[in-house]
Amino acid sequence: MWRVLGTLSKESYDRQYSDRELLRRLIPYIGAQKKFFVLSILFSACRAIASLVTPLFFAIVFEELVRLGTSAGAITGPTTIWLFSGFYVLFLVLEWVFSYFNSVNKQKLQSNTMYALRHDLFKRVNQHELQFFDRNKTGLLMARISGDAFQVGSVMNTVVDFVEIVMFSVVILGAMFAINWQLTALAALVFPLLFAFIFVLRKYLRRYSLLQRRAEAAVNSATEEYIRGVQVTKSFGQEQRVQRHYEALQSRKASVNARRFFVFRSFPEIIDFFTAIALFIFLVGGGIDVLRGGITPGILYLFITYIRRLFQPLVQLGTFYATLQGGFAAAERMFSLMDVEVSVKAGGQTCPPLKGRIEFRNVFFAYSKKKGDVIRNLSLDVPPGELLAIVGETGAGKTTLASLLARFYEYQEGEILVDGIPINRLDPDSLRDQLGYVLQDPFLFTGTIRENLLLGAPGATRDDIDQAVKAVRANTFIKTLPGGLDATVLEQGRNLSQGQKQLLALARVLLKDPAILILDEATASVDAYTEKMIQDALERVFEDRTTIVIAHRLSTVLNADRIIVMDNGRIVEEGTHVELIRREGRYRELYKTYYAHQGMLEPMA
Numbered sequence: 084m085w086r087v088l089g090t091l092s093k094e095s096y097d098r099q100y101s102d103r104e105l106l107r108r109l110i111p112y113i114g115a116q117k118k119f120f121v122l123s124i125l126f127s128a129c130r131a132i133a134s135l136v137t138p139l140f141f142a143i144v145f146e147e148l149v150r151l152g153t154s155a156g157a158i159t160g161p162t163t164i165w166l167f168s169g170f171y172v173l174f175l176v177l178e179w180v181f182s183y184f185n186s187v188n189k190q191k192l193q194s195n196t197m198y199a200l201r202h203d204l205f206k207r208v209n210q211h212e213l214q215f216f217d218r219n220k221t222g223l224l225m226a227r228i229s230g231d232a233f234q235v236g237s238v239m240n241t242v243v244d245f246v247e248i249v250m251f252s253v254v255i256l257g258a259m260f261a262i263n264w265q266l267t268a269l270a271a272l273v274f275p276l277l278f279a280f281i282f283v284l285r286k287y288l289r290r291y292s293l294l295q296r297r298a299e300a301a302v303n304s305a306t307e308e309y310i311r312g313v314q315v316t317k318s319f320g321q322e323q324r325v326q327r328h329y330e331a332l333q334s335r336k337a338s339v340n341a342r343r344f345f346v347f348r349s350f351p352e353i354i355d356f357f358t359a360i361a362l363f364i365f366l367v368g369g370g371i372d373v374l375r376g377g378i379t380p381g382i383l384y385l386f387i388t389y390i391r392r393l394f395q396p397l398v399q400l401g402t403f404y405a406t407l408q409g410g411f412a413a414a415e416r417m418f419s420l421m422d423v424e425v426s427v428k429a430g431g432q433t434c435p436p437l438k439g440r441i442e443f444r445n446v447f448f449a450y451s452k453k454k455g456d457v458i459r460n461l462s463l464d465v466p467p468g469e470l471l472a473i474v475g476e477t478g479a480g481k482t483t484l485a486s487l488l489a490r491f492y493e494y495q496e497g498e499i500l501v502d503g504i505p506i507n508r509l510d511p512d513s514l515r516d517q518l519g520y521v522l523q524d525p526f527l528f529t530g531t532i533r534e535n536l537l538l539g540a541p542g543a544t545r546d547d548i549d550q551a552v553k554a555v556r557a558n559t560f561i562k563t564l565p566g567g568l569d570a571t572v573l574e575q576g577r578n579l580s581q582g583q584k585q586l587l588a589l590a591r592v593l594l595k596d597p598a599i600l601i602l603d604e605a606t607a608s609v610d611a612y613t614e615k616m617i618q619d620a621l622e623r624v625f626e627d628r629t630t631i632v633i634a635h636r637l638s639t640v641l642n643a644d645r646i647i648v649m650d651n652g653r654i655v656e657e658g659t660h661v662e663l664i665r666r667e668g669r670y671r672e673l674y675k676t677y678y679a680h681q682g683m684l685e686p687m688a
């Protein structure tokens with residue numbers, strides 16, 4: 084039953100990876116963040132040592148008090164108490180400080196890993212032909228790129244926590260052994276029992292985690308399906324049946340959740356139970372030793388503290404496992420997506436830094452043989468730095484032309500060259516690294532503004548970001564958001580206006596600094612005021628690079644060095660605005676239909 088439900092959430096490209104395979108794929112991402120990894124381990128080591136020393140000072144003070152109590156009038160007493168109480172507090176503070184820096188570095192590690200994963204996923208998804216996007220739902224692709232990358236990122240935190248716990252345990256055990264190995268051995272009696280228990284529980288944790296994930300996936304995909312199909316449901320009067328099915332899935336999920344919680348929630352108590360046993364053994368053994376004049380009460384106190392600290396982090400082990408499993412599942416989904424075969428072949432020559440010349444030579448292209456040519460014998464030469472506008476009726480082939488340049492589709496005949504090199508000889512990745520695309524509906528990730536800006540250029544510095552944001556005048560609105568650059572972007576940027584999203588998309592492309600920029604009706608759906616702002620911003624973006632604007636707006640067209648008019652896959656006219664208006668051809672017609680009302684003040688030549 085679960086198996087069946089589990090498959091509901093699967094995409095056609097999903098596959099299974101062994102844990103080892105997943106690790107092998109993840110290690111480079113951890114490796115790239117060595118610095119933060121090492122730093123957070125270092126800080127947690129310092130914290131472990133500090134937290135080892137703190138109770139020691141307390142024990143000394145305690146010991147001193149016991150001694151003073153028995154031999155009244157000791158002179159050294161008060162000074163020692165002052166001094167070691169001071170140390171005690173000092174190390175307590177140090178512990179907090181180290182813990183703080185440890186967290187900061189862990190956070191860095193987590194978010195950088197997430198950026199890197201998103202960057203790679205983003206790049207990979209971008210390599211696909213557009214047909215890939217017709218086949219795969221945007222929502223699901225987006226969930227993988229944002230959600231799963233986030234989840235895998237948080238696993239990094241868990242890995243550090245794990246190392247921290249191991250290190251902490253080793254340090255404490257080592258110190259205990261050094262101080263009194265007999266007593267330590269006594270307290271350690273409980274460990275084999277504890278580990279046996281964890282081992283048994285692990286099986287259940289694993290099982291329930293898996294069941295829970297499947298039940299959840301089933302509910303999610305049913306929810307999505309039913310909401311998408313709500314119109315159909317209603318028109319067929321199927322609401323009740325859908326509701327019943329949905330509720331059945333929900334209650335199954337709830338019952339798995341309850342069972343899982345039952346196991347998970349018992350973990351801390353069970354650890355406490357073992358701690359209690361260890362403490363009991365130790366108190367009896369140690370207590371008798373104190374009476375016999377073996378160890379001092381101070382040591383007894385110290386050991387009790389150590390034992391408690393030793394067991395405490397074990398509680399986290401239960402959640403570790405869940406996080407790790409969740410992370411692996413997310414990694415599996417992510418890599419499945421990353422490994423979908425791209426039909427445009429990778430490889431070939433690496434694209435050299437481009438000056439930005441673009442040539443189309445007698446290019447023919449059809450999406451399918453049946454539908455016929457969409458681009459027909461098209462030739463075009465764009466010198467570096469030119470601002471070229473493409474206009475034409477809907478369906479004329481403007482977007483297709485731009486897609487061919489980015490190798491989203493392979494053309495059938497002719498040749499497309501950049502800086503004199505045929506693009507089908509170039510590695511698509513390296514070509515696209517030098518292309519910037521801004522589309523009508525910009526794509527933003529859940530996360531922060533900064534994360535979104537960094538997508539095209541993960542290595543960009545703060546200054547780079549500030550500059551890019553200023554250049555496109557996005558700084559004014561970013562300033563008004565709570566948190567500025569760290570303001571949250573909701574899914575698909577739905578807490579931002581279309582214009583704001585567009586400004587961010589432009590800043591992002593500017594950060595990427597491509598040699599060739601393509602704007603496909605990038606300003607079509609923003610209001611006039613925002614458009615004016617974007618227009619000003621765009622002038623900066625256009626500087627020093629070849630730009631193709633597929634234009635909906637007159638103002639963009641007017642500024643172009645050259646305008647080409649497309650119709651039915653061909654270029655039917657080209658020239659400047661003034662030239663084309665004079666010619667009284669297609670452009671003039673288009674202008675009258677689409678543009679005239681947008682620019683009342685603009686004379687028709």
Ligand SMILES: Nc1ncnc2c1ncn2[C@@H]1O[C@H](COP(=O)(O)OP(=O)(O)O)[C@@H](O)[C@H]1O
Pocket residue numbers: 213214217450451454457475476477478479480481482483484
């Ligand atoms: N992914 C696709 N699959 C099949 N046909 C497509 C696809 N995209 C566009 N077309 C067709 O190609 C032609 C040109 O479309 P397009 O380049 O989007 O035009 P424009 O951007 O000028 O509006 C249209 O007839 C359209 O139906």
Ligand SMILES: [Mg+2]
Pocket residue numbers: 481482483603
């Ligand atoms: Mg189009």
